[in-house]
Amino acid sequence: MTKPGKPDFSCKLVRPMGPTGGGPGTLPETLGDAARFIGLMQPWRQARPYWEHCAGEILKAAESGKHPDILEATRCLQLALRKANWLDR
Numbered sequence: 001m002t003k004p005g006k007p008d009f010s011c012k013l014v015r016p017m018g019p020t021g022g023g024p025g026t027l028p029e030t031l032g033d034a035a036r037f038i039g040l041m042q043p044w045r046q047a048r049p050y051w052e053h054c055a056g057e058i059l060k061a062a063e064s065g066k067h068p069d070i071l072e073a074t075r076c077l078q079l080a081l082r083k084a085n086w087l088d089r
Contacts, residue, residue: 011030011061011070013030013031031073034073054077057069
C-alpha cells in the first residue's frame with residue numbers, strides 16, 4: 001500500500017493484456033504501462049467515456065495499492081480494449 005498522495009504505478013495488473021489490431025502502445029503489464037497506453041492515444045479517443053473511466057480506475061488503484069482496486073482497473077482496461085477492438089475476445 002502506498003502513502004497518501006504518492007501513487008504507485010509499478011503495481012502489476014491482475015493479468016497482462018496484449019492489444020491486437022491497433023493501439024498506441026505495447027503489452028500493458030503494470031498500472032504505469034496502462035496509464036502510458038492511454039496517454040499516448042489521440043485526445044479524441046482519450047475523451048471516450050470508457051477510456052476516461054479506465055484512467056480514473058488506474059489512478060485509484062495506484063493511489064490505494066489495494067488488490068480489489070487493481071482488479072477493477074484491470075477489468076476496466078480489458079473492457080476498454082475490447083470496445084476499441086484492440087483485444088481478442
